[in-house]
Amino acid sequence: MTGSARPSPSKSMAMGVRVRSVGAKVWVATARPAVKVRSMMLKATNGSPVGSGVPRMLELTWLAGTHDKPASKASPVTAIVHTRRFIRTLRAYRGPPWLEQPVSRPDARGAVGRTPAGRPRSASIVGRTGQRFDVNCGPYAKNGGAGLAAPRGWARGGLAGPGLSEYGRSPCPPGPGSGRSLRLQAASRVRELGPGKLPMSRIRRGGRALAALLAASSAWSAHAQTLPAQPGLVVIVVVDQFCADFLDRFAEGFGKGGFARLTSEGARYVNAHFSHGVTVTAPGHACISTGANPRIHGIAANAWVPAGSDRMHSAVHDPTHRAIGSPRAPEKNRSPANLLMPTLGDQMKLRWAGRSLVVSVSLKDRSAVLLGGKQADGAFWWDSSCGAFLTSTYYFGEPPSWLLELNRQKPADQYLGRTWDLLLPRSAYAANPPDDRPFERGGDLLGNTFPHRLGRSGDHSDQAFYQALASTPYGNELLLKLVARVLKAYPLGGDEVPDLLCVGLTSNDACGHLFGPYSWEVQDMTLRSDRQLAELFELLDQQVGKGRWLVAVTSDHGVAPIPEFAVQQRLGGGRFSAEAVCQAVRDVLDSLASSAATQPAHACRFTLPWLHLDAGRLASRGVGVTRAAEAVAETLSALPFVERAYPFTLLESLTPATDDPVLRMARQAYYPGRSGHVYVHVKPYFQPDEEAANHGTAYSYDTHVPLLLYGPGIAPGVHFVPADPIDIVPTLCALLGLEPPPGTTGRVLVECLSRPAR
């Protein structure tokens, strides 16, 4: 892999060859300005062939460009017809000569566009059921003529092949004009009328073929549907630490183009909960990307002590690959090596022979790396210790030149001295408690009240400034600069093979930890995220095209209110010291050990919800890890802020079945050697003392997240049935006609599909 973006092979070739990559899709172009309908896509959809490999049904998709509205601005429309009836109709049709005339001039120039030297005249494509089509690339493959360029990613050409055997066989006819399939154009006039309302006078005017087609195909009325086209780009947006109720509590302040666009035009699952009990960043992102729980994908914590090491390492630590991208890059080793299951991106790479582009970006390394998966073309993140965007040698031999250039401009430093003030008038925030609360932890760099000034003063280091920056909406803004640069570097959504872009908005998490979910800061952060998403969607509309991208928006976890606030609200809860817990654990272990005085102290680390022991040291002191975990769990269960504690021996097996929902969730969170040895279920609203607000438990404030889907194939609606972020990937796979990743245990969210799953 080289420095610059690595386009997939099909995308680097001429438009004509690009057709090769579209599976069973074929574009049929009309090249004559007088024809209103500019182009048409023909796609086999049904897996049960009739006779010699001919698909039983065809899914026809077309663009209806006109003189005043070019095809590039039209929305694709799809309908399903019986292949045989369709072919019979076409065979009977004898169209006016102009239909074929333009394509009989293979060297036509000027109005119909120039054929670049060396572009292949034809391309063979193999359909989903093995049927083969030959596609004429012709002079119109690039330019539809009369100045009407083909929309980005839409190839044009004639059609022939045994799938439609009446229209010629492989190899492709000598000239595009002899691909008599161009008569299909007549049928494309259907679009002008619209399925379901087909005045016969217009049909007659529009062409006898259409009339014949409609008459002959009784399937038309039965199967004609206005179905959207397959998306060229799938986008997964994960907003780090985003409670489901933010979409309601803060809705009044939303604009039109962000969350409101998703909730009004897309599907919203209001009852989406994670079904595992380790609600922190790395496990959550891996669940979203693989459609599986930590028990299966293996990312059971943000960090653990790998075998052979004596200290905690990030979930995306890999000693064989290092972070690159800036001369200031710290010594960090990063890759998806610990992720044990393929992601959606990996499945897309597999399905389309590597031609899907998969790019993942986030401010956090674990978010970017785990969303992308094993085969991602690149994962990019921001490192707050150096203030630069980084990637890893896992993806690139050398950092991409555009990344180096972006870092040379020091985009993060431009925020020095900036002020974060309220987006809306103060009255819009009145539903929250007051802005100034003593238990918020904005610290010296941000302070606890608006306006927050991002300055570097006194002995504050660059690193402190960068960390503060990442806790404000400017952190997400910085990330969107990276997204815009990525969209320039990679032709995402640029052709018929769907691509994947993963975006992790993580400033919401850093902000939430400092100020809590009932703060003005989190409200303002959410409102600004709304505006930033609107900008992202606008960018996708421009670069990929309206109706050509599909987005899923969710979160990796929610967050609990600040304990002091919970106490104020008479909800109970409080603080505990993780170190005090570990001391209690060490005391228990000492009482079990035979040689307490002569051996080093027991290691213990407690990060909600896992308590990690050191099996090696336990062994050196003659204590079995099973006995230790069980004794520790018993001791912890007696602590006043602990509801229950489960030793790993209870989690290893899914049997015996249990009615205890927390035990079920803890089992889904468990992975041997990576999760801790004891799962600690604290009482509600209790948190360790490190952060103002925290997450990581099995309570609904941590598990309940938004689940929004928007784009072609998704019907608008609100759904109350239970859902889980692990359902996103199988649903996207169903829409893409893709085998879900092998670890997937989520379900297809069939309620929101506007067309049958493929």
Ligand SMILES: [Zn+2]
């Ligand atoms: Zn967090």
